[in-house]
Amino acid sequence: MTFWNQGKALGRWALRAFSxxxxxxxxxxxxxxxxxxxxxxxxxxxxxxxxxxxHDFSQHRILLLWRNGPAVVVGRHQNPWKETHVGALHDKxxxxxxxxxxxxxxxxxxxxxxLSFLTSREGYNRRTNLTVVANALRREFGxxxxxxxxxxxxxxxxxxxxxxxxxxxRPNAYHHCTLLADVDLDNMKGILNSDDCGIETKAxxxxxxxxxxxxxxxxxxNVASLMGAVGREFLRSDDRGVDLGKSAISRQLGFTLVNPTxxxxxxxxxSRAELASWGWRFGxxxxxxxxxEFAVPREMCVTEGAKLQVQMRVxxxxxxxxxVTVPPGFVSNAPEGEVAVLSGLEGQKFSEEAVxxxxxxxxxxxxxxxxxxxxxxxVRRVVQ
Amino acid sequence: MAFRICSLAGHGLRGAxxxxxxxxxxxxxxxxxxxxxxxxxxxxxxxGEGIKEVTVKEWFVEAGQKVAQFDNICEVQSDKASxxxxxxxxxxxxxxxxKIEDVAQVGQPxxxxxxxxxxxxxxxxxxxxxxxxxxxxxxGELKSSAPPPSPEEQMPYLFKSLAAPAVRRVAMENKIQISxxxxxxxxxxxxxxxxxxxxxxxxxxxxxVPKAEGDRIEPIKGVMKGMAKTMTASLQIPHFVYSDEINVxxxxxxxxxxxxxxxxxxGVKLTYMPFLIKAASLALKHFPVxxxxxxxxxxxxxxxxxxxxxxxxDTPLGxxxxxxxxxxxxxxxxxxxxxxxLMQSGMxxxxxxxxLTGGTFTISNIGIIGGTYTKPVILPPEVAIGAIGKIQKxxxxxxxxxxxxxxxxxxSWAADHRVLDGVTMAKFSNKWKEYVENPHSMLLDLx
Numbered sequence: 149m150t151f152w153n154q155g156k157a158l159g160r161w162a163l164r165a166f167s168x169x170x171x172x173x174x175x176x177x178x179x180x181x182x183x184x185x186x187x188x189x190x191x192x193x194x195x196x197x198x199x200x201x202x203h204d205f206s207q208h209r210i211l212l213l214w215r216n217g218p219a220v221v222v223g224r225h226q227n228p229w230k231e232t233h234v235g236a237l238h239d240k241x242x243x244x245x246x247x248x249x250x251x252x253x254x255x256x257x258x259x260x261x262x263l264s265f266l267t268s269r270e271g272y273n274r275r276t277n278l279t280v281v282a283n284a285l286r287r288e289f290g291x292x293x294x295x296x297x298x299x300x301x302x303x304x305x306x307x308x309x310x311x312x313x314x315x316x317x318r319p320n321a322y323h324h325c326t327l328l329a330d331v332d333l334d335n336m337k338g339i340l341n342s343d344d345c346g347i348e349t350k351a352x353x354x355x356x357x358x359x360x361x362x363x364x365x366x367x368x369x370n371v372a373s374l375m376g377a378v379g380r381e382f383l384r385s386d387d388r389g390v391d392l393g394k395s396a397i398s399r400q401l402g403f404t405l406v407n408p409t410x411x412x413x414x415x416x417x418x419s420r421a422e423l424a425s426w427g428w429r430f431g432x433x434x435x436x437x438x439x440x441e442f443a444v445p446r447e448m449c450v451t452e453g454a455k456l457q458v459q460m461r462v463x464x465x466x467x468x469x470x471x472v473t474v475p476p477g478f479v480s481n482a483p484e485g486e487v488a489v490l491s492g493l494e495g496q497k498f499s500e501e502a503v504x505x506x507x508x509x510x511x512x513x514x515x516x517x518x519x520x521x522x523x524x525x526x527v528r529r530v531v532q
Numbered sequence: 533m534a535f536r537i538c539s540l541a542g543h544g545l546r547g548a549x550x551x552x553x554x555x556x557x558x559x560x561x562x563x564x565x566x567x568x569x570x571x572x573x574x575x576x577x578x579x580g581e582g583i584k585e586v587t588v589k590e591w592f593v594e595a596g597q598k599v600a601q602f603d604n605i606c607e608v609q610s611d612k613a614s615x616x617x618x619x620x621x622x623x624x625x626x627x628x629x630x631k632i633e634d635v636a637q638v639g640q641p642x643x644x645x646x647x648x649x650x651x652x653x654x655x656x657x658x659x660x661x662x663x664x665x666x667x668x669x670x671x672g673e674l675k676s677s678a679p680p681p682s683p684e685e686q687m688p689y690l691f692k693s694l695a696a697p698a699v700r701r702v703a704m705e706n707k708i709q710i711s712x713x714x715x716x717x718x719x720x721x722x723x724x725x726x727x728x729x730x731x732x733x734x735x736x737x738x739x740x741v742p743k744a745e746g747d748r749i750e751p752i753k754g755v756m757k758g759m760a761k762t763m764t765a766s767l768q769i770p771h772f773v774y775s776d777e778i779n780v781x782x783x784x785x786x787x788x789x790x791x792x793x794x795x796x797x798x799g800v801k802l803t804y805m806p807f808l809i810k811a812a813s814l815a816l817k818h819f820p821v822x823x824x825x826x827x828x829x830x831x832x833x834x835x836x837x838x839x840x841x842x843x844x845x846d847t848p849l850g851x852x853x854x855x856x857x858x859x860x861x862x863x864x865x866x867x868x869x870x871x872x873x874l875m876q877s878g879m880x881x882x883x884x885x886x887x888l889t890g891g892t893f894t895i896s897n898i899g900i901i902g903g904t905y906t907k908p909v910i911l912p913p914e915v916a917i918g919a920i921g922k923i924q925k926x927x928x929x930x931x932x933x934x935x936x937x938x939x940x941x942x943x944s945w946a947a948d949h950r951v952l953d954g955v956t957m958a959k960f961s962n963k964w965k966e967y968v969e970n971p972h973s974m975l976l977d978l979x
Binding site: 223224225248249250251252272274298299312313314315316317318350352434 | 579580589602604607609610611612613614615616618633
């Protein structure tokens, strides 16, 4: 069992504890709470994935608690350009990540706690997990949270405080959710936009709901105290979410700090690199078409209310084809109607780089600067 | 010719020498009966949580692709859950019922799979890979050996307990309950080997072959890992061949002298093989990596302490490769005795399963039929094999430049290039050649 023999305290201690834990109650599988010491979203996602792929959960359950620096995390089959303003993320120092589970887009920052309940496929049960969290909130903070029919945790019947997603495979499965402890909600609203950006796609949609921070209901509540509360509740509950009493905690395997690195989890670095790669984050976007119209400034075109339309077909995150439809009277010495622009653009990543190419291409062709710049500007707005 | 005979060795190995099943197994080998190629509709099983339909998001297989049980078939999504669907059967995908983004219904067919009939060809790889992977863990991967519970069974008669149709027939013929047998295949499947071992154990107390101490497991690292990575093709062992010419004048003399002595001791026939086998064992002492086995994912090498050297034999029922156990502890005479016993058993068709399993290195004496340079096929999980060509009298130049007759024998070694390189094999061959060309030198290394 190479994982346990890494020579860290984790292995030796947990191994000894296993033998004593099996003597405990039969309906309570031995449990551990892992707390990640990293706040890198990719490392944490890689850690969750590593445990899902490699750990034996037939006699063990793990609750992994983690938090990250500012990030937007989209679901496995979502379109990031639809969920957020990708071009602006860099300036705001927010990273974009794609997780392995389904569901919608969420915003993480240091005020958000992530919980991953890792079990065997047979042990998977979302409602049980969410009930445990609700119990924790009630017991330690006196907050009344309920689980609604979309499997969201809702406070006082109104405000969503958690988003949920899951991944089921064989032999393992996990259910993870967020908890808004003390998140910068304004920032979040600005980033998770639902602007009509002209994208037509079959990618998973996000369903939006009004949200609130737990700290607004209970001043002084922060991620650290939340970790303790949820962890303890997890340890004292049995496999169906029924509380076994405080003494049950000491019969479990307790809290462990883990470090998502190759030393602890061989192969993790490779997984992290893959999750951080462009090919995963953007390349895995389901194929889509984006179409936007822009009003042409009066001085560039004789006709009233003229519109320029830019259309692109994006496959695996790269531009497969692009066309610009110019209104009549826009360009005096070029054919009107759809202008299939440069095959040089095909295969380019759907990003600012593509715009740069359009500009360069136009600069070669025509002298009417302003109009070309206008077209390029339209393309830029499409891409963002 | 020689090549083909060598490659049959793996297939004939399991089925050929178990008296009761002999005829039936061989026939099953060569006939493809329609009932073993049934196409099964694999339904989308219940995902739980009252979910009735899901969207197909990604396919991991396509029509015509071979799948094994537990391979990933596709990924579906239902609201917030992303579910990976794995195959319940071994076989070939015949048809995908949905395209990406289609809505799939729970309980309706997802894919059609044509089931694999007989498991003959797969057997040696499978059973040996599962036994070596359970003794070592790579990347902390823990393989649970208990069969996974699967409450939703679409084909109950095939999968009550995990075993292939061919295996079930053998069990039925012998009135054995499959559930009584502990499976050693993937996911706890019962393999033909398990049943045969079970039967043998029931019949007579098994001859206790003393377990070797000193087996050493070493993960593949560094340069070797690089070599392993670049050399591994998907299912095949990458072979390379090293051939050489041995002057066996001295060996011929020695054998002449000792033939009578050996015969005098209970009629033991002394051929060249005992010398060649013992020389191989002595050489293997210097190159233990050649007496190793590697698991199917090429993650670990297991250095075997015992030299169980297999000898390919042509018998009335085909080619078999029984092995002589612990050659490192045997004298040349012991090897000859054991070899005689195996040959006689082979002729009669009474070789036992222990004789046929546990080999760590093989020598094939194809020279008794003919041939010079050959490319023998390695028997997994071994990593090397040698084939001896026939002894010929050829003219050679001696030290003074005169032409003299010499008895010359050709040897070809094939080795697993993921684990062994040319230099190792060459050095091993030279060591072996030293002993064979100068049999007296073996006296120095007798233990």
